[in-house]
Structures are given as structure tokens and as C-alpha cells.
Amino acid sequence: MIFMNLQQCVFLIIYYISLINMTIEFYYHQQSPPSCVVWMILKELGIDYKGTVVDLIKDEQKGAAFAKINPRKQVPVLKDGDVTLTESRSIAIYLCTKYEKADKKEKLYPRDPLEQAKFHELMMRDVDNYHFFGTYLNGEEIFAGRAKGVIEPLLPRCEERLQEYEDILAKNKYIFGSHLTFLDFTCAHTVSGMAMTGFKDWEKYPNLRKWKDTLSKLPYFEECIKAPTDANVQLFTLLLEKGPEVLMALAAAQEQKK
Template structure:
């Protein structure tokens, strides 16, 4: 049995794993997990990921959950040559990646604070406080990117995958992301990755359409 990714395309952590798999050009199978149908709480899935969240990854007899652990594992096991720079062996460089991976959890929590399901399914707008919390988070990313092309330096790493997967979704959900020129330049660099459109771009386009339909419903004509 090869690599199997249990995946939800709207999930930032899940897409960060998919980006890593694509970056490494690995062969793998995707098994979609329908959260709305409760598939993440079924016994067969809980045997793989007892927390009942996405993503999960199975590689042979190894069953993994937690996206950051998964992407670290994939690089440690499968990266060769230049791909090792995605999670460098040098302790001084690796610790910067680890630090940004921990910080990416803050980015994800800010994203969750917007309550994306309520926005996409019900057209509910987030509170001013939640939007301001996201803007503050983006400002922090902007500051950390000062003088750098990527989060952990001038080389792409898995830390970029982890935060970018949330930020690209945040851009769909709120109109005003604040003054973040470094983040915008970083996002443009990320969008040039050959697998970004497949992993993120196409999904974000669909979600943007969903959001606009909920926020601006067509008025029914009355006769």
C-alpha cells in the first residue's frame, strides 16, 4: 500500500500536505473526507485519526495525523537533492522553519475565527473583532517577511506551505487585508509554484463563487 492522503480541499492544513506531496513529486492516492456527511467521525476514519480531523496520511503501516508532523515526515523520508531545502538539515536553518510552523497555527486559528462555514453556507459576516484579529495576524506575517522572500529566509520551505494555505483562503473571506505589501509579494511568489493552481487556485475560485452567492443572493422577481 502506497501513500494515501485523507483530504478536504477547503481545509488549509490538508492543502499544505497536498502541496508538500506535489513539491516532492510523490505518487499517492487521495481519499476525500466529506465533513458535512460526518465521514470524519465514522469509526473507520477514527481508527486512522482519533481526533476526527483532516488531514490524515497513511504510508504503508504508518498512520499519521496533524499536518505539520505529516509535512515534516514527508520531507525527512522522501526529499532528495534540492528538495531537502524545504526542511533543511542544518539546525540553525531548520529551527527557523520549525518556529514558523508553530506560528502557522496562530494563522490558522485566526482563519477559523472568521467562521468560514457560516460565511460560505449562510452568508454570515464575521464580527469586526474577528476581522481585526486576522488583520493583526497578517500584519505580523508582513513584518516577519521584511527583507525576505519567504517566511524562513530566501528559500521556499514547508513553513510557507503551512501559512500560505490559510492566508490564500483568508483573502477570499475578507475584503480588507490591511497594508501588507510583503505578504502580497510573497503570495505572488507562491502562486507561481507549478502546483499552486491545482492545489489552491481552483479551489479558491469555487469558494469565492460560493461566498458571493451567499453574500449577494439574487433577488426573486415578484409578479
């Protein structure tokens, strides 16, 4: 009997240790759009995780410790036991397929193969738009102090791409139909990439405005969409006004706060 109890005890200890090891670890930065996409999925699905902020302002992602976690030196990263994933959309699909309840009707990621194919089509198009808006934003050149603004001639093509979302949202309440999916998270951050460029003509896109109002009811909207967008808009405005030295000042101010 004592032996049995001891055996049970050892089993329980091993079980609890394995649970500790299985805690999901999430490496992110609050102003990183792909990090925010994963962050919202963790919140929406109610998944427990241990979050670690990697300070991009201080270039923490380039340090040796983080390079061991992601040799590409970027956030987000998700570690789940032995699994390490380093691309936001692959993390998104992993979390949804592994942790979203099978009997949940309105899933964040579809399970039907045809629906998945259509979902991936929009997802890839959104990646393309995200990078296109990024090219227009000219961020790398501005960060390096080699440019003072966006690449103006690309604006009409950016507007065409914004119109794609507008047209989708003329038919649907959400990006992928009548309920929330994680495409709403990725697309919200793509569209807010245009806000970072100083784009102001939003009245041309009433459906985008309605969609934003819908998303603003999500309990994590402030933290995971509004605050990061506002902070990034502010950062770019400052960068353009004062040049890249402003980043050093920001890093120093953060250091002082600690």
C-alpha cells in the same frame, strides 16, 4: 538451480507485495487548507501516493469507516505502511525528513537544529494566526446558522497578524528565507483564510502580493492554492447570503453529478 530460481521468484513476489502495501495513502479534501499543505509537499517531492477524497460537504469524515482511520474524524491523514499520521504539520515534517533527497540544497524543511528551531517558531506562530483568523471568520457559528458574519472587533488584531507576514516578506523572497519551504504552503493557506472572511484591504500588503505572484509560478498553485481558496471564498459568500441550507443543496448537487 530450479530451487534457486523458485526462491528468487518467491522473494520477488514478497518484495512486490510489500511495495504494494507500502503505497502511501493520502486522505484529503480539495478545499481543506491543511490537506492542501500535504498535497503540495507530495507534489513538490514527486512522491507517489494513492489519494482518497473524504467528502466534508457530505460529512463523510464522521462515518464509521473513516473514524477507524482517524478517530478525530478530520483530514488530512497520511498512511505509509504501518504509520498513520493525522496532523498536517507532523505529516509535512515526516514526508520531508523521510523522502526529501539528502543532497538537495534547497530543502522544504531545514535539517540544521537551529534552523529547525527557528522554522518551528514561525510554524507555531502561523498555527496561532490560522486559528485567530478562524475565530474572526466565525465559521462554526455561521455553519450552524447562529451568526451572520465575522467578529468585527477582531479585525485590527487580524491586520496586525497579516503585517507579521508582510514584515517577514519585506526581508525575504519566501517565508523562511531565499528559497521555498513548506512554511510557504502553510502560510499561504493561513493568509487565504483572511480572504474567506471577505477581507479586501490587500493593497496595504504589497509584499504579500509579490509573494503570491512568486507562488503562482508553482505548477500546483492553481490546484492546491487558488482553486481551494476561490471555492472557500465562494462557499462562505453563499453561506452568508443564503444560510447553512446551502450546504445541503451543494451535497445534493454533488450527488447528482456522480
